[in-house]
Amino acid sequence: MKNFYKKKVLITGHTGLKGSWLSLWLNEHGAKVYGISNNFEENKTNFKNFKMKKKIKNFNIDIRNLKRLKKTIQSVKPNFIFHFAAQSLVGESYKRPIYNFESNFNGTLNLLEVLRLSKFKCIIILITSDKSYRNFEIKRGYVENDILGGDDPYAASKASAEFVINSYFQSFLKNKKNLRIAVCRAGNVIGGGDWSNNRLIPDIMKSIFKRKTLRLRNQNSTRPWQHVLDVLNGYLTLAIKLSKNKKFNGEVFNFGPPETSNYKVIDVVNEIKKNWKLLKWVSSKQKFNESNLLKLNSNKSLRLLKWKNKLQFRQVIKLVTDWYKCLYDKKDIYSFSVNQIKFFLKSK
Numbered sequence: 001m002k003n004f005y006k007k008k009v010l011i012t013g014h015t016g017l018k019g020s021w022l023s024l025w026l027n028e029h030g031a032k033v034y035g036i037s038n039n040f041e042e043n044k045t046n047f048k049n050f051k052m053k054k055k056i057k058n059f060n061i062d063i064r065n066l067k068r069l070k071k072t073i074q075s076v077k078p079n080f081i082f083h084f085a086a087q088s089l090v091g092e093s094y095k096r097p098i099y100n101f102e103s104n105f106n107g108t109l110n111l112l113e114v115l116r117l118s119k120f121k122c123i124i125i126l127i128t129s130d131k132s133y134r135n136f137e138i139k140r141g142y143v144e145n146d147i148l149g150g151d152d153p154y155a156a157s158k159a160s161a162e163f164v165i166n167s168y169f170q171s172f173l174k175n176k177k178n179l180r181i182a183v184c185r186a187g188n189v190i191g192g193g194d195w196s197n198n199r200l201i202p203d204i205m206k207s208i209f210k211r212k213t214l215r216l217r218n219q220n221s222t223r224p225w226q227h228v229l230d231v232l233n234g235y236l237t238l239a240i241k242l243s244k245n246k247k248f249n250g251e252v253f254n255f256g257p258p259e260t261s262n263y264k265v266i267d268v269v270n271e272i273k274k275n276w277k278l279l280k281w282v283s284s285k286q287k288f289n290e291s292n293l294l295k296l297n298s299n300k301s302l303r304l305l306k307w308k309n310k311l312q313f314r315q316v317i318k319l320v321t322d323w324y325k326c327l328y329d330k331k332d333i334y335s336f337s338v339n340q341i342k343f344f345l346k347s348k
C-alpha cells in the first residue's frame with residue numbers, strides 16, 4: 001500500500017471522523033488529497049487537529065449542489081474517490097429528515113451523475129452503512145445480497161442511496177471503461193476526534209473535558225467496538241484490488257467486527273478509567289431505547305480482500321483514550337495521530 005496512493009485522491013466528507021483519518025493517512029503516504037465538505041470551519045473537527053487547511057486542497061461544497069460538485073470534480077480529475085459525505089446520525093435524521101435524505105440520497109445521486117458524464121480514469125469507493133440492510137432482528141450476520149431497507153430516516157436514506165448506486169451502475173457505469181466502483185457497508189466505528197451526540201466515546205470524552213460526571217445509561221448493553229483505522233484499511237485494500245482487477249467492479253463488501261470485539265458498555269468505561277483517572281461516572285436509571293444491532297458477515301472481505309480487523313478490544317480503547325488525552329493535555333495531536341497510523345500499519 002505504501003506507494004500505491006501517490007496519486008490524486010478526492011475524499012468527500014473529509015472533515016468527518018472517517019474522512020479526516022483517511023485524509024491524514026493518505027497525505028502522509030504521498031497522495032495529493034482533495035477534500036469536499038460543508039463544515040470545515042468548525043473548531044473541534046479533525047480538520048483543525050490534522051492541519052488540513054495547509055496540507056491538502058479543500059473545497060467548501062455542499063454535495064446537494066450538483067453544479068458545483070460537477071465543476072470541482074471535473075477540474076480535479078481524481079484517480080480515486082472515497083465518498084463519505086453524509087448526514088451520519090440516526091438521531092439527527094429524525095430532527096432534519098429533508099436534509100438527511102437530500103445529503104445521503106441526492107448527494108450520492110449527484111456524485112453518480114458527475115461520474116456518468118466523466119471521461120477521466122477513476123476508482124470510486126462508495127460508503128453506505130450496515131443500516132442499509134432491512135433489520136429482520138435475525139441472529140446471523142447479514143450478507144451482501146440480503147434485502148435492503150430501513151424504517152428510520154437515516155437507514156432509509158442509506159438504503160435508497162444503495163438503490164440509486166445499483167441503478168446507475170447497471171444502467172450507465174458498468175460499461176464505462178474509465179470507471180470502476182464498489183460499495184462498502186460497515187457499522188459504528190470509534191476513533192479520535194469524534195464529538196457526535198449520543199455516542200458512548202464522545203459522551204465520555206465530553207464529560208472529562210467539561211469535568212462533569214458522566215451519567216451512564218444501559219451499561220450492560222453489549223456492542224462491537226471497531227477502530228476507524230481498521231475499517232479504513234478495508235476501504236483502501238478494496239480500492240487497490242478494484243484498480244487491479246475488474247471482477248470487483250460493482251461489488252459490495254461488508255467490513256464488520258468479529259464476535260470477539262463484543263464487549264459491554266461498562267467494560268469500555270472501566271478500560272478507559274484504567275488509562276485515564278479523570279473519568280468519573282454514575283449509573284443512570286434513565287433507559288435509552290436502542291434497537292438491536294445488525295451484525296455483519298464479513299466473510300467475503302476476508303476471502304477476496306484478505307481483510308480482517310487488526311486491533312484487539314484493549315488496543316482499540318487504548319488508542320482512542322490516548323488520543324483524547326493528548327488533545328486534553330494540549331500536546332502535538334498531529335504527530336500523535338500520525339504515530340497512531342504508523343502503529344496501526346505495524347500491527348498484525
Ligand SMILES: NC(=O)c1ccc[n+]([C@@H]2O[C@H](COP(=O)([O-])OP(=O)(O)OC[C@H]3O[C@@H](n4cnc5c(N)ncnc54)[C@H](O)[C@@H]3O)[C@@H](O)[C@H]2O)c1
Pocket residue numbers: 012013014015016017018019036037038039040061062063064083084085086087088089103107127128129130186187188189190
Ligand atoms: N462513523 C460511523 O460509525 C459510521 C457507521 C456506519 C456508516 N458510516 C458512514 O460513513 C460515512 C462517514 O461517516 P463519519 O462518521 O465520518 O461521518 P461524520 O458525520 O463524522 O462526517 C460527515 C462528513 O460529511 C460531510 N457532509 C455532511 N453533509 C454534507 C453535505 N450535504 N455536503 C457536503 N458535505 C457534507 C460533513 O461535513 C463531514 O465532513 C458516512 O456516510 C456515514 O453514514 C459511519
